[in-house]
Amino acid sequence: MNEQQQALDFSTVIASTVHDMKNSLAMLMQAQSQWLARLPDTARQTPEQGVIDFEFAHLNGMLVQLLGLYKLGVNQMPLQPAYHELDDFIEAQLACHHEVLASRGIMASYEVDPLSPLGFFDRELIASVLANCINNAIRHARHAILITVSDAAGQLVLTINDDGDGYPAQMIEHQADYVQGINQSSGSTGLGLYFAGRIAALHQRNGVVGRTEINNGGPLGGGVFSLYLP
């Protein structure tokens, strides 16, 4: 067996372990929510519960991302684009984070341009990007998160705004490096950018390639993550 084969085997081992972890986590989340449902209201709404919900979602998002990266690596990531109703799509993503948003007192809202109610993309993949972005925004937001959908020269633009401190200047300056996976000290946000960039780039139309962008400011004055889909 040569070295390359060994490396491949190792990543497969990791991927199937992550797969198991994700299933375990799903069982944990399920059991916890059932257990919670049997408790009185006062015992349910505790700060600890907020931490548990947030970290569950964060763990889940990271595992989905890891599996996604593995599939991208072995070229197993299928693109299944279709038309989707955008308000439905965003509502569904926010609904997953309902408990966390409520426990942290964060107002999440969205605006969809009524002239373009449909988007064309791979629901599963874009949902995983959005889930990570929302999770990240929740971590940094003080009171509010805003998701907007607009149209820029025929491209669909999804932005996730928060009212936190924004991205570090160094990260915005070198965002291309993160997207290309060059920056080694990336951490979870950097990996998220890499993953989002790869998924955006899978979406192409007439030579235009999907991309991501991070900025500070926007309507809420904090971090702004934008996803451009042709």
Added chain:
Amino acid sequence: MLSYHQKRFLIVDDFSDFRSSIRSMLRELGVKDVDTADSGEQALRMCSQKAYDFILQDFHLGDGKKNGQQVLEDLMEEKLISHEAVFVMVTAETSQAMVLSALEHEPDAYLTKPFNRSSLAQRLERLVQRKTLLKPILQALDRGKPMEVFNACIALCKQDIRYSPLCLRYRADALRDLNQTEALERLYDSIIADRPLPWAYVGLGKLLFKRGQVSQAKGLYEKALKTFPMMPALYDGMADVLVAEGDTKGAQQVLEEAIRLSPLAVRRQAMLGKLAMTNEDFDTASRAYRQAVSQGAQSRFKDAESNLGLAHALISKGSERGLDTRTRLEINTTLSAVAKDNPTDPGLQIRARLMKATSLLLNDAETADKLTEQALLRLDGMEQFMSAEAALLVAKQLQILGQAEAGTSMLKNCVEIYGDDPAVMKDIAKLTDDPAILNSGNAAADLNREGVRVYKTGNLQEARKIFRKALAMQPKNISIALNMAQSLLHGTDTSVASAELDECRMSLKMVGLMPETDARFPRYQKLKSKAFGA
């Protein structure tokens, strides 16, 4: 929030914890009527007795059980749910094998475990909104009226152009069902030019192939596979193209690729088995047929041909010293299932016995003889036509089993029924050198061609005369009989009795014995409904 208190819900999951967890979520949403099932089989029974508005179906219901996709296919094919009902597939993970197998019947939504109440509520509410928007289309689908579906799509797009992409698939399927091939091609072309959708490529490829535009279909599939390399249905189409071009080795490779992507596909496995047999790759053939048999057990695509194929592949793989015990056991199991499941099908009874006899020839000649004898007895009384492929294998096995005479009569019969097809004649030539058999169909086939030529000139009387002469030589020939019937129906009033109508009905009656899998069966049915009234 929507009111659910009068809606009927069905939860299908093999875990009771999960059923009760969803049930309590639904209760909190105001749902009163919730039924549960722990298997697909039970779900199908319940759906045949009660019209559910919502079905929450778990995908994986345990090994050896129907999976969620199979349940959905059964529900749709057997019309056990309305198109207006909401069907949500609940999955433990977003597995590509699952999503990719769902091109024909897609669930309304996928919901990944774990999900909270807000997610469930949001999903249901949205699906109800969409179904309300599409209501006229869905009701027309329930009535099975493609023209009404098409009109409903047009009306909806006029009412709100923004939603026209949601109608595309319904429009295309309606045009396909209406046989409006030109309009359908234009629609597919415009979709692909704007935003390539995998199903549009698949649909256009099928359309081109059906029309005989094989090289165009090939070019399209090549282009489509560059954009959607993970879409098994495109590989299926490509394999069809390669088979049509005579490249069975290439077709096998392409299908193996598709199976790597999506192994859960009974028909694809069976097709691979058949191709591998053609290519004499008996290992691949037995593996594919074995999969087709085991997956097919719970599916509506269960097909005795796969069992026979598996046995044939295993026999072909065997050495000159015969078969080992394990292989004989597998052959026995798979063939017994054919005989047991198809008690009233003489063709399958005969073929299963001859196949088993062939497998026992070296190890248990006595039983082989007994089985052959049984098969011969049934063959004598059999009226139905076997497919050319099945008939030729039977002839070959009769030869191997020392029944040369029966084999010859099988071949003669085959020439009579299928002799106008050069491909069949080529296969017959592999089994015999006897010119009396090989040439027995020539005169009739020549006449048939002549008849077609004359028919095209419009000389109806002369054409009928020629077909009549050909049919007298080969009364069981499917092509000639169909041509005879068609020429007789041409210009004949079928509402009053006439000699032409009687003769037409006679010719159709004979070829009515053809297998339903024959490519000409739809043409036969069309002629039959004209001649006998629908």
